[in-house]
Amino acid sequence: xxIQFDDEVKRARFxxxxxxxxxxxxxxxxxxxxxxxxxxxxxxxFATSNNLFNVTRNFTFVAVIALGMTIVIITxxxxxxxxxVLCLCSMILAVVMHAGYSIEVxxxxxxxxxxxxxxINGVLIAYLDIPPFVVTLGMLSIARSLAMVAxxxxxxxxxxxxxxxxxxxxxxxxxxxxxxxxxxxxxxxLLTGFVLHFTRFGRYVFAIGGNEHAATVTGVPVRRTKxxxxxxxxxxxxxxxxxxxxxLGAVTTNLGAGMELQVIAAAVIGGANLAGGIGTAFxxxxxxxxxxxxxxxxxxxxxxxxxxxxxVGIFIIVAVTFDRLRNFGxxxx
Amino acid sequence: MPxxxxxxxSKHFGAIHALNDVSLSLEPGQVVGLMGDNGAGxxxxxxxxxxxxxxxxGTMRMEGRDLSMHRPIxxxxxxxxxxxxxxxxxxxxSAAANVFLGREIRKGFGPFKILDYATMYRRAGQIFxxxxxxxxxxxxxxxxSGGQRQAVAIARTRIADAKLVLMDEPTAAISVxxxxxxxxxxxxxxxxxxxxxxxxxxxxxxxSVADRVVVLRRGRKVADKPVAASSPEEVTGLITGAIEHAx
Numbered sequence: 044x045x046i047q048f049d050d051e052v053k054r055a056r057f058x059x060x061x062x063x064x065x066x067x068x069x070x071x072x073x074x075x076x077x078x079x080x081x082x083x084x085x086x087x088x089f090a091t092s093n094n095l096f097n098v099t100r101n102f103t104f105v106a107v108i109a110l111g112m113t114i115v116i117i118t119x120x121x122x123x124x125x126x127x128v129l130c131l132c133s134m135i136l137a138v139v140m141h142a143g144y145s146i147e148v149x150x151x152x153x154x155x156x157x158x159x160x161x162x163i164n165g166v167l168i169a170y171l172d173i174p175p176f177v178v179t180l181g182m183l184s185i186a187r188s189l190a191m192v193a194x195x196x197x198x199x200x201x202x203x204x205x206x207x208x209x210x211x212x213x214x215x216x217x218x219x220x221x222x223x224x225x226x227x228x229x230x231x232x233l234l235t236g237f238v239l240h241f242t243r244f245g246r247y248v249f250a251i252g253g254n255e256h257a258a259t260v261t262g263v264p265v266r267r268t269k270x271x272x273x274x275x276x277x278x279x280x281x282x283x284x285x286x287x288x289x290x291l292g293a294v295t296t297n298l299g300a301g302m303e304l305q306v307i308a309a310a311v312i313g314g315a316n317l318a319g320g321i322g323t324a325f326x327x328x329x330x331x332x333x334x335x336x337x338x339x340x341x342x343x344x345x346x347x348x349x350x351x352x353x354x355v356g357i358f359i360i361v362a363v364t365f366d367r368l369r370n371f372g373x374x375x376x
Numbered sequence: 377m378p379x380x381x382x383x384x385x386s387k388h389f390g391a392i393h394a395l396n397d398v399s400l401s402l403e404p405g406q407v408v409g410l411m412g413d414n415g416a417g418x419x420x421x422x423x424x425x426x427x428x429x430x431x432x433x434g435t436m437r438m439e440g441r442d443l444s445m446h447r448p449i450x451x452x453x454x455x456x457x458x459x460x461x462x463x464x465x466x467x468x469x470s471a472a473a474n475v476f477l478g479r480e481i482r483k484g485f486g487p488f489k490i491l492d493y494a495t496m497y498r499r500a501g502q503i504f505x506x507x508x509x510x511x512x513x514x515x516x517x518x519x520x521s522g523g524q525r526q527a528v529a530i531a532r533t534r535i536a537d538a539k540l541v542l543m544d545e546p547t548a549a550i551s552v553x554x555x556x557x558x559x560x561x562x563x564x565x566x567x568x569x570x571x572x573x574x575x576x577x578x579x580x581x582x583x584s585v586a587d588r589v590v591v592l593r594r595g596r597k598v599a600d601k602p603v604a605a606s607s608p609e610e611v612t613g614l615i616t617g618a619i620e621h622a623x
Binding site for chain 1: 448449452458460462463464465466467468469473477478479480482489490491532
């Protein structure tokens with residue numbers, strides 16, 4: 044009781060502090076900062092501009108998709124197809140540009156494919172009431188297979204007349220040496236945060252995840268909103284695919300394999316609740332950052348990369364446990 | 377002129393006659409207790425008034441004009457609001473967000489509109505004050521008591537100028553003290569000239585707050601009289617069928 048009373052006082056006297064400490068993303072941010080500070084002292088190679096450039100760029104692809112995934116998770120859904128959709132979109136871009144079309148046409152075809160796949164997912168989930176897990180699991184299989192069909196399972200590394208433009212898009216850095224993918228990621232995070240917090244669509248996303256029945260009876264266009272949500276998710280995978288293609292300079296048909304799990308892990312570590320109704324854009328970003336920092340630090344500390352999964356897994360479980368413990372607190376008062 | 381008039385409404389689902397030739401009229405500021413056993417046709421009737429079902433036979437008139445609805449949302453446009461039995465609240469949203477759910481106030485130009493948080497908080501605050509509820513607009517519904525949640529659900533009916541509020545078992549699952557709060561809210565709405573249909577199983581609630589009691593049994597209306605002229609014993613008899621018809 045005393046502790047809770049103190050809690051109340053603290054909440055009243057320091058509203059900003061109370062708000063921050065109630066955010067999972069805040070604690071994950073602290074974890075990232077602590078890890079970075081530790082690594083700066085423990086190794087010579089972490090705090091070099093070269094390594095930081097790599098770290099920030101490496102997690103952008105997961106982070107961009109985690110933004111879309113977070114929106115899906117807030118509605119109480121899941122999208123397992125993102126890794127395959129990333130691969131298919133990369134491959135469409137590669138094949139179209141390889142055939143001699145400009146980068147604009149390539150990107151339009153690639154993102155158009157993403158939107159179409161998202162729309163198919165969304166319509167099956169929202170209008171035919173098929174569970175998202177099943178629909179997107181099917182799409183995971185279909186999209187990767189189509190990528191193989193589109194490329195005849197070959198590696199594409201020549202992108203026609205706009206080859207250099209594409210490589211600059213994904214691999215360049217024009218602002219203070221920050222790599223382009225990082226800029227896209229920051230812009231998309233701000234955009235996602237804005238949409239979730241300030242638009243009616245964002246409000247509907249939270250309402251559907253909180254109580255879908257309530258949303259329906261109060262006149263929220265639940266089905267239409269869900270279709271758009273899955274289109275956004277696929278689009279985020281498409282955008283990540285385009286950037287990653289530009290960065291790698293080659294596309295293979297195993298690109299993005301297993302990425303869906305990394306993306307979901309990032310969203311969940313960042314505070315998205317798989318039961319729906321809770322999640323933030325910043326959380327998606329910071330969750331992805333934590334996973335990359337873990338990966339990078341194991342390498343620098345000379346620990347075998349095989350341990351990576353253990354650490355990421357522990358963080359997922361700790362993050363969710365943390366959330367559980369906080370909710371127990373709520374139920375007591 | 378009655379506010380809402382149902383004339384010879386029937387609703388058939390295949391061979392099942394959920395409602396048979398039921399007529400009902402409601403005056404502004406009147407509270408009608410709608411009672412009946414499970415399967416008597418209460419919820420069918422509510423769903424017809426709420427626009428979920430279209431009647432098989434019969435006509436509905438709201439303020440003298442024909443009322444024909446295809447979607448539940450249309451009921452709102454005619455000034456009919458529903459407080460659902462489960463309250464239909466999103467626990468993860470604030471009180472104000474719930475009050476304005478589906479009818480958010482926005483500001484901006486053309487397609488670039490953003491949610492107008494300040495106005496929604498202020499309006500929700502005014503409505504809670506009007507309902508004499510201590511509910512704060514920014515609080516999450518998850519942290520609220522049963523009575524506060526009721527206030528949020530009822531506050532929804534106050535954003536638009538509702539003329540008729542349907543309340544489906546509002547006192548079914550809450551504590552005694554909260555029942556009193558809800559009955560007070562109903563009186564507040566009534567005093568503002570709003571007609572209320574109160575669907576309830578609880579005899580004391582109906583007799584303390586309603587002006588009239590309507591009893592349905594097996595899809596037929598078997599009683600429609602002022603509560604002052606009836607008694608809980610009579611209504612119980614009508615519900616169970618021990619009394620065939622009200623005098």
